[in-house]
Amino acid sequence: MAIDNDRLNTFLSRAVGDLGAAISATLMLVGDRLGLYRALAVSPATPADLAQRTHTHERYIREWLANQAAGGYVTYDAESGRYSLDDAQALCLASPDSPVDLAGAYYIVEAAFHALERTTENFRSGQGMEWGEHHACLFHGTERFFRAGYHAHLLTEWLPALDGVVDKLTHGALVADVGCGHGASTVLMARAFPHSQFVGYDYHADSIRTANERAQASGVRNARFEVADAVSYGEEGLDLVTFFDCLHDMGDPIGAARHAHDALKPDGHCLLVEPFAGDHVQDNLNAVGRVYYGASSQICVPVSLARHGPALGAQAGQARLHQVMAEGGFRRFRRAAQTPFNLVLEARP
Structure with missing residues (x-):
């Protein structure tokens, strides 16, 4: 069977994106339950900063932040090593009374x-x-x-x-x-x-x-x-x-x-x-x-x-x-x- 490589790559790209979203679902819950989004909405933070603010372990926070940044749910500044939430991200992730929780x-x-x-x-x-x-x-x-x-x-x-x-x-x-x-x-x-x-x-x-x-x-x-x-x-x-x-x-x-x-x-x-x-x-x-x-x-x-x-x-x-x-x-x-x-x-x- 001949494969249309363009269609295959388009489908795989979508499927890998969905897989990333699926494996990240529990990490969304972790971020909400531990107040990570809310703390990050206050001001940008390094993994160590965010761990200190939320009384969590820095090594886990480092991995969590990288996952969230890869998905576009937080913003990463490579020069400073800090992560942040822009206004749209904060509205959807850190504000339960926003139009979209x-x-x-x-x-x-x-x-x-x-x-x-x-x-x-x-x-x-x-x-x-x-x-x-x-x-x-x-x-x-x-x-x-x-x-x-x-x-x-x-x-x-x-x-x-x-x-x-x-x-x-x-x-x-x-x-x-x-x-x-x-x-x-x-x-x-x-x-x-x-x-x-x-x-x-x-x-x-x-x-x-x-x-x-x-x-x-x-x-x-x-x-x-x-x-x-x-x-x-x-x-x-x-x-x-x-x-x-x-x-x-x-x-x-x-x-x-x-x-x-x-x-x-x-x-x-x-x-x-x-x-x-x-x-x-x-x-x-x-x-x-x-x-x-x-x-x-x-x-x-x-x-x-x-x-x-x-x-x-x-x-x-x-x-x-x-x-x-x-x-x-x-x-x-x-x-x-x-x-x-x-x-x-x-x-x-």
């Missing part, structure tokens, strides 16, 4: 490796894996990765894009945040709108316990959290129901949409935030799609299949989500906003 996302990668044997068996059997069966690093990583986007966009762009919602929240509204996880989105909204009342629901009891702790620690008094799934919570007369990056995971997304529709006031709103995706596979064959298909095949699809659901997947796309919400009773549906990582959709009765 890249380091936090690697805890999701860690969770995928914890579940590897189960994932392999699921591919053979077609069985699923419940959210709560994953290692706890998944819950931490999911919160961090998506929380960054919420902090950057929710109050300033997404809620204002919904017709009349900010005015309702300002004067006092009743809101259900369904699939709230650790409550990052719930607490953020509650702090911004003290005259409104917020209820966070999640079927994962450990996440609800964490959400209550976070709300208490932040001093929020207008938010509470309860264990309930998306088709059984009891709140009615709601002004706003939110689903943040969770509907595609659910065992009964149409039932969740129908329950939200029935719980809303006639003039209520449903905010649906989902991973960014086009409606066709070819639309998603890009860097963001690769990340989401990876997470979807190992986390999102198994969660839905564990409950005999349709397994929408993280790349469901707007058309499929519109169909789900329409079958749930919503008559009006539109894209209100978007980011490189999220579709922001509004549904109304």
Whole structure:
């Protein structure tokens, strides 16, 4: 078989880059856990400087810094022997409240490796894996990765894009945040709108316990959290129901949409935030799609299949989500906003 050397070299270059990224994933976690990125963001450092600042061993730090510089995650100045983070690197790696908490996302990668044997068996059997069966690093990583986007966009762009919602929240509204996880989105909204009342629901009891702790620690008094799934919570007369990056995971997304529709006031709103995706596979064959298909095949699809659901997947796309919400009773549906990582959709009765 004749080999096209140009295509071979192009593929190998990409594959070696991916291999470097894969072997460096745990080192990203080391950098985050030991505060190496945060310390380096303060000022440039030699390996010895950084080891001293972070109470770590210089020999390991020397190798870590070289790995990070080879990948472009830190900057190396050969003349001074110092490493540093430029503004973009620091924003993504050393600031959990930035628009992209890249380091936090690697805890999701860690969770995928914890579940590897189960994932392999699921591919053979077609069985699923419940959210709560994953290692706890998944819950931490999911919160961090998506929380960054919420902090950057929710109050300033997404809620204002919904017709009349900010005015309702300002004067006092009743809101259900369904699939709230650790409550990052719930607490953020509650702090911004003290005259409104917020209820966070999640079927994962450990996440609800964490959400209550976070709300208490932040001093929020207008938010509470309860264990309930998306088709059984009891709140009615709601002004706003939110689903943040969770509907595609659910065992009964149409039932969740129908329950939200029935719980809303006639003039209520449903905010649906989902991973960014086009409606066709070819639309998603890009860097963001690769990340989401990876997470979807190992986390999102198994969660839905564990409950005999349709397994929408993280790349469901707007058309499929519109169909789900329409079958749930919503008559009006539109894209209100978007980011490189999220579709922001509004549904109304």
